[in-house]
Amino acid sequence: MSDTVPRPTLEAVAARAGVSRATVSRVVNGGDGVREPLVERVRRAVEELGYVPNQAARSLVTKRHDAVAVVIAEPETRVFADPFFALQLRGISKELTAHDNQLVLLLTEGRDDHARVARYLAGGHVDGALVFSLHVDDPLPGLIQGAGVPTVFGGRPGWGDGTRDVVYVDSDNRGGARAAVRHLVGLGRTRVAHITGPLDQTSAADRLQGYRDVMGDAGPRLVVESDFTPGGGERAMRDLLDRCPDVDAVFAANDLTASGVLRVLRERGRRVPEDVAVVGFDDMVPVAEQTDPPLTTVRQDIEEMGRIMTRLLLRGLDRRNTGEAAPDGVGTTAPGGPVLPTVLPTTLVRRASA
Amino acid sequence: MSDTVPRPTLEAVAARAGVSRATVSRVVNGGDGVREPLVERVRRAVEELGYVPNQAARSLVTKRHDAVAVVIAEPETRVFADPFFALQLRGISKELTAHDNQLVLLLTEGRDDHARVARYLAGGHVDGALVFSLHVDDPLPGLIQGAGVPTVFGGRPGWGDGTRDVVYVDSDNRGGARAAVRHLVGLGRTRVAHITGPLDQTSAADRLQGYRDVMGDAGPRLVVESDFTPGGGERAMRDLLDRCPDVDAVFAANDLTASGVLRVLRERGRRVPEDVAVVGFDDMVPVAEQTDPPLTTVRQDIEEMGRIMTRLLLRGLDRRNTGEAAPDGVGTTAPGGPVLPTVLPTTLVRRASA
């Protein structure tokens, strides 16, 4: 086994089955229009020779690759190291597998990488792309949009001014935030603070918006900007306690932040939820269940999000192939309904912290 | 832009530059043996037309793909959702990018997926594979070994009886464990317990072995089997306290377990490190730095591990191409030194818990 055995070709299978290449090809690709006995013979030949189609040769003529790129634009280790993308990938992978597509992973590291990714996508090596870019000012989405590759974004892109037809899938950050804050208000809390994420990310901005929807102009006094990390949560909470010692509830922009918040509250001797009620966001189970007390939080189904994105993309690709004129946005107006941005629901998970 | 513009071919570039296809090909692939003025002309033509080589056509003739598969065999969500693989992927991605290779991600879900993955790899769609399989009884490594694809494993494979030549990269789990336990002993602790990971994973088994190296036959009294999770750590620690109330140190098989341990100790009113010293493993920063008190732990450089695996694989592939007979193990005996299993060092990181 020291050198790779030359793998059997269509030709070889055809010879063995006593038919033409064309017939073997037909059988391999579904077998329509071939009479049963022949199908059987070809199948056996394929089996016996251990034939596997050469994807390169196939792509060369079909111009399809049965592969999609997943682009994760994340300069910051922190975010990448959290379970978010892992779950997302899982969902994507499942769905791609179910449709016999491969997943080509592209991680970007800093600015110069953007060009590389754009070039790769423009190079037509994949049929489509799923792109995660969290930052408002990220040039990557624009580049990709320009590359002419069917694309679905994960999370609302920052520059989405609503006029361009981008297809994206996002969680209902705003609605989830509203639910969280309403819950706190419903508990009778009157001084509900919000510790935000980095506001150059749309998810953080949308959560803040949701908070404002409920609290109206609670004033900037109760809003502290932070960065989605436990450490950031700690700092923000200290600030907050110093400035407004009478706060009786905190809506943290994510669970990691909330864990920092809880730590500071404990350290300062405030009881949770009696003195201060705390709600997080994400329902990162390993975090939320392990805090003390267990965290009430807003759940978003990350894995499902990946799955939906994939389904959307594949649907768009499929339309392309069936000849419908599908603009870059993955096919917008077409029978079967336009492919539109999708917002997935979020739900409040009540545990002990609020 | 509604329909994809036909992308320029070599032919087109050749025409524009006024040379033959062959010359363009030479230039595109390094440009050796082509006179400078021609190189220049071809470069300009490539630039002007925005030419990008068609990878499928190229693969068809070279039989190389410049792509490697990363196989993550992990039925359990828990493990996949921790930062481990994310970091690993990051390292792999960086290294692959540096060598102009693509990363094809294959996640397996349950048994039937194994066949799919094996078929894919055997299909010769990628040049090599990086495989992560944590469980001793996992059939996947065997299947892959059989597929005849150059492979490097992440972590010592369970069936590695030392006789077959598998190439793997692993952290020095055993040595790290020894360092941890020695540290505890050096602190004057005499009843050092160990809470293990799932012992069907080699990493967990190796850590236990390291513990035994130092403690000798401390007896099974002080060893509790667990599962690498915080919840598991809690249960194990409760058990332990009930059975041996006098334990004065715990070496937890990973940081997650340690976090559970710390929680139980706090709940039972034991001070850390005064009453019970605790050491973890992994140095998962977001966990270890955020525990109370911050966790002393054994660091392994996960990202580096991914990088090394990749380098090893690419080196093996390179040898193949340069004609040296390279057996499946990615090329074992060859000038430049055999490609051998690599064990990366681990270091003790002292924080407050021990």
Add this chain to the structure above:
DNA sequence: GGGGGAGGTGAGAGCGCTCTCGGTGACGGG
């Protein structure tokens, strides 16, 4: 009973690239 389908099957032309191999010009030595 013959003509027209319809349903199967095969021949052949590429897809865009690499790579061998033969040809060509410049140059130096005999």
Add this chain to the structure above:
DNA sequence: CCCGTCACCGAGAGCGCTCTCACCTCCCCC
């Protein structure tokens, strides 16, 4: 001055597949 050498370049043959046609049976219907 001629020929061998060398460095460079182009022609052409595929790589393994799909897909369009043309062809060839049958079978059905008039």
